Amino acid sequence: MYSQKFLDRFLSPRNIGLIKGADAVGSAVGKNAEQVKLYLKVENEVVIDAKFKVFGSPEIIVLFDCFLDDLKTVQLENLTVQLAERGVNNFSEIDTNSKIEFCLLAKDLIESSIKDYRKKQLRLQKLKEQNELNKIIETENVENVIVTSE
Amino acid sequence: MQKIYLDNVATTKVSNEVLTEMLNVYGESYGNPNSLHSFGRDSQAIVDLARDRVASCINANRGEIYFTSGGTESNNWALIGLALANRNKGNHIITSKIEHESVLESCKRLEQLGFKITYLSVDETGLVNVAELLHYLDENTVLVSIMAANNEVGTIQNLKAISKIVHEKGVLFHTDCVQALGNFKIDVKDLDVDAMSLSAHKIHGPKGIGALFVKNGVKIENLIVGGEQEKGKRGGTLNVAEIAGFGKACEITSLNYIIDCKKLKYLRDYFVAQIEKNIPDITINGHSHQKLPSLASVSFNNIDGKALMTLLDLAGIAVSTGSACSSGSTEPSHVLLAMGFTPEKAKSTIRFSFGINNTKEEIDYVVSTLITNVEKLRSLSPIKTNKKKVN
Numbered sequence: 001m002y003s004q005k006f007l008d009r010f011l012s013p014r015n016i017g018l019i020k021g022a023d024a025v026g027s028a029v030g031k032n033a034e035q036v037k038l039y040l041k042v043e044n045e046v047v048i049d050a051k052f053k054v055f056g057s058p059e060i061i062v063l064f065d066c067f068l069d070d071l072k073t074v075q076l077e078n079l080t081v082q083l084a085e086r087g088v089n090n091f092s093e094i095d096t097n098s099k100i101e102f103c104l105l106a107k108d109l110i111e112s113s114i115k116d117y118r119k120k121q122l123r124l125q126k127l128k129e130q131n132e133l134n135k136i137i138e139t140e141n142v143e144n145v146i147v148t149s150e
Numbered sequence: 151m152q153k154i155y156l157d158n159v160a161t162t163k164v165s166n167e168v169l170t171e172m173l174n175v176y177g178e179s180y181g182n183p184n185s186l187h188s189f190g191r192d193s194q195a196i197v198d199l200a201r202d203r204v205a206s207c208i209n210a211n212r213g214e215i216y217f218t219s220g221g222t223e224s225n226n227w228a229l230i231g232l233a234l235a236n237r238n239k240g241n242h243i244i245t246s247k248i249e250h251e252s253v254l255e256s257c258k259r260l261e262q263l264g265f266k267i268t269y270l271s272v273d274e275t276g277l278v279n280v281a282e283l284l285h286y287l288d289e290n291t292v293l294v295s296i297m298a299a300n301n302e303v304g305t306i307q308n309l310k311a312i313s314k315i316v317h318e319k320g321v322l323f324h325t326d327c328v329q330a331l332g333n334f335k336i337d338v339k340d341l342d343v344d345a346m347s348l349s350a351h352k353i354h355g356p357k358g359i360g361a362l363f364v365k366n367g368v369k370i371e372n373l374i375v376g377g378e379q380e381k382g383k384r385g386g387t388l389n390v391a392e393i394a395g396f397g398k399a400c401e402i403t404s405l406n407y408i409i410d411c412k413k414l415k416y417l418r419d420y421f422v423a424q425i426e427k428n429i430p431d432i433t434i435n436g437h438s439h440q441k442l443p444s445l446a447s448v449s450f451n452n453i454d455g456k457a458l459m460t461l462l463d464l465a466g467i468a469v470s471t472g473s474a475c476s477s478g479s480t481e482p483s484h485v486l487l488a489m490g491f492t493p494e495k496a497k498s499t500i501r502f503s504f505g506i507n508n509t510k511e512e513i514d515y516v517v518s519t520l521i522t523n524v525e526k527l528r529s530l531s532p533i534k535t536n537k538k539k540v541n
Contacts (some may be wrong), residue, residue: 009462013530
């Protein structure tokens with residue numbers, strides 16, 4: 001049923017795992033109950049590492065594992081479902097239904113990951129701004145103390 | 151690598167005695183049973199003997215047994231043939247949500263022909279809601295069809311109670327006994343059924359042959375026309391060799407089913423005890439005791455059943471994720487969803503069905519392979535596992 005190339009990926013997926021402190025965590029649930037979670041490390045809007053966890057059929061496991069090969073060094077603006085679709089025909093034994101399910105999951109996963117990244121970035125930005133503001137206030141307070149004591 | 155077959159609910163190995171019976175026919179008795187010459191009469195005698203054996207297996211009369219191409223045809227014929235023959239009495243049919251596709255699709259066909267179908271719910275063990283049946287039976291109901299034992303979880307229905315309720319309302323009762331035959335005593339008179347579907351390949355007979363029991367006096371329209379075979383009710387040259395094989399399989403089943411079922415139950419119960427002891431976060435599905443002795447439906451929570459099945463297959467172990475008829479589908483099983491499973495739990499479910507040739511040593515190997523592979527797949531899963539094991 002499955003080629004050696006397929007089984008090789010299925011038995012030893014290269015990109016399984018999670019990234020602690022990931023810059024983006026996305027998740028998707030398929031119509032047939034598949035679940036995928038994606039962890040991205042991003043630097044200067046470029047993906048530098050990607051890992052995933054999956055509850056799905058052998059086909060879904062293999063397709064996502066191959067997709068993640070292509071993710072590293074991808075610019076976030078180029079992280080689209082078209083990138084995922086490029087790999088669906090690499091294994092002739094994968095049926096059409098599985099390919100469709102993979103593409104739908106990949107689309108949701110990418111959207112969810114980018115949304116999470118942007119949300120985290122915004123929070124970081126706000127934190128940075130708040131810290132700077134706090135520094136300014138602190139400096140002002142110190143100056144006021146000095147003036148007062150004078 | 152050893153190969154272990156644990157998919158006997160999908161099909162069984164043809165027994166040596168059945169094979170011998172069939173080879174004799176292929177080799178020696180090749181006449182058409184409808185022919186008037188000696189070659190034909192010879193084949194006809196073989197068919198008659200087989201028919202007697204099938205009838206005897208379920209305590210039916212010979213004239214009530216009609217050979218078909220298998221369980222699917224028998225179910226199609228029962229539903230469509232009985233509905234059309236009795237449509238002057240009404241157009242309402244009742245069945246259950248967990249029937250085999252051949253029953254459900256036949257019902258869809260009947261809906262297109264103007265029949266109204268009610269699909270009864272089942273509880274979390276797979277038992278049909280009898281109160282619901284009583285509620286839906288009305289003056290337009292002409293037929294109720296409920297399977298004797300489910301092929302995915304093994305739950306055995308309360309057929310006698312259902313039959314009593316149905317007949318009190320003057321409605322016909324059909325039961326799909328394809329999976330049940332050989333697993334407990336089937337007596338059409340005791341169960342008081344009007345029609346019953348049977349199949350040979352579930353009892354170590356050949357694939358491609360089955361039977362429909364139709365009680366004397368019950369009207370049924372033909373499904374297949376064009377020939378006077380089977381008293382004009384089912385056209386087509388009889389497959390004498392397969393019929394002979396079916397008859398032989400029924401004869402052996404009648405003699406051995408009690409001992410065989412004891413062995414199957416022992417193997418199944420041993421398997422269940424071992425996996426409950428060694429693998430956390432699993433569920434054993436179906437009824438606790440009203441269940442086929444050979445079947446264990448197990449949900450390995452948080453992992454995909456097809457992925458697990460593939461790993462087991464690579465280790466030489468054959469199981470299935472649902473019915474063989476739907477194993478190519480990516481959707482969760484309709485039976486498990488009807489029992490209230492979430493789609494996730496339904497997808498995590500594997501069916502193990504033992505045969506009389508399986509051994510305890512084989513089961514030990516299966517259990518150790520399962521332990522390794524369940525752990526492997528759980529390490530890939532984004533869903534957390536409950537580490538508690540059943541003691």
